[in-house]
Amino acid sequence: MAGKFTTVAPVKTINAGFQLADGQTVGIAAPVIIQFDSPISDKAAVERALTVTTDPPVEGGWAWLPDEAQGARVHWRPREYYPAGTTVDVDAKLYGLPFGDGAYGAQDMSLHFQIGRRQVVKAEVSSHRIQVVTDAGVIMDFPCSYGEADLARNVTRNGIHVVTEKYSDFYMSNPAAGYSHIHERWAVRISNNGEFIHANPMSAGAQGNSNVTNGCINLSTENAEQYYRSAVYGDPVEVTGSSIQLSYADGDIWDWAVDWDTWVSMSALPPPAAKPAATQIPVTAPVTPSDAPTPSGTPTTTNGPGG
Incomplete structure (x- = not known):
């Protein structure tokens, strides 16, 4: 044809x-x-x-x-x-x-x-410490320094960050803060706004007692290396006690800063239809009418679901 x-x-x-x-x-x-x-x-x-x-x-x-x-x-x-x-x-x-x-x-x-394994970083900015928690409990508890918060750009953002990259050696630049091409060790990126967990000997005196950084979480070289070797893409870093919330302005992964109801509203599809309510069975059966017929003969048993 x-x-x-x-x-x-x-x-x-x-x-x-x-x-x-x-x-x-x-x-x-x-x-x-x-x-x-x-x-x-x-x-x-x-x-x-x-x-x-x-x-x-x-x-x-x-x-x-x-x-x-x-x-x-x-x-x-x-x-x-x-x-x-x-x-x-x-x-x-x-x-x-x-x-x-x-x-x-x-x-x-x-x-x-x-x-992989369950690992969560707990980062309460007022504590000046950072904890790494697994199913085995707290496996690391280090003194640290968070963002100084003198300016909005220096605030370590509040909310759940996600580990995306890590570098044993990294060169950092922040023109607004007045530095360029500074060599840092054991850097783990947690946001595209420039937030890292990394070693910084220059802030050693503040680690554990005050927040002095430009927004990163500073550790000693030894502690930063230990954390670096444990971190993988997708680990959550839960920052609490900060004054500015992680948001779209801070980079590509701010998914966990969005509450669930808002998240599902960002779908292009309508929400699934609600299931109809189940029929309620009365606790007490109605009284049998006095004129109801009386069953007779041998009852038949049928095997159905659950039989």
Whole structure:
């Protein structure tokens, strides 16, 4: 049978990528991030094509964060920290998917990763100390110095940060604070606003008694190295007692600074419909009418669910 068909070339295709590597082991607060190389007009269509499967099952949700210069981005995080040892599989069926305005998805993607041990950093700024906590208890308890807070830019931000990078040697610059290309050791990045946990011998006299930094958390060289060697991508760092909240202005991962109700409202899809209320069974059965028929014969037993 003869026939013909026509195809329509897409106006453009949009590429995407994960921030995690396939097979990576991460901390209990690591979000899933999909970064696109262009803005997306039909975010709902894209979100419907994304699935996350965890073992054991955990509650989580997608949220569209404000577009960055390179394009749209969508994050998925669990409602609470992952249990240690959770496996996570992400499936993005994006190839040929209409993204709106004549754009289509360039490729399908999948990702498998696992959650490692549970490790949380507790960082109360008024204590001038930092604690590293695992399921075994407090495994590190170090004197430190937080942001001086004389200026807003020097305040160590309040809220749950996430470890994203670490460097045994790092050169720091802060023109507003008057320094450039300063060599620091054992630097663990916890925010893209310039916050690190790192060694700083220059603040040794303040560590444990006062906050004097430009926003970083300063440790001794020995203590910084010990913490550095324990840290992995996705570990939460819970800063409390500070005057300024971590927010969108502070970098790419501020997911845990958003309360859960707000987070789910940032989805492009409507919330799932509420399940109807279960029929209530009365505690006391009604009285049998006096004129009701009396059963006779042999009753029949049927095996049903739960039988």
